[in-house]
């Protein structure tokens with residue numbers, strides 16, 4: 493009976509380590525999501541990693557804003573909308589094409 497209890501403790505310990513490891517792995521996944529790593533860890537630790545992985549997968553990915561600018565190399569003005577030619581320079585009768593610049597921000 494004592495031997496059986498000892499085995500049980502060992503199994504529990506191993507399960508515990510796997511449990512924490514799983515929760516940490518989900519937390520790592522969570523860092524790429526809007527919920528964040530810490531919240532993902534807490535959810536998977538308290539509500540089991542199964543719930544945690546569902547929670548993380550339902551969370552939207554951290555929005556990577558792709559900003560596209562259109563810059564005129566002639567006057568230096570930047571536009572957020574696409575134009576065939578620079579509207580500012582077009583008023584002066586000059587046709588300058590806008591340069592497309594894209595940036596990524598978190």
Ligand SMILES: [Zn+2]
Nearest residue numbers: 564567578581
């Ligand atoms: Zn211009």
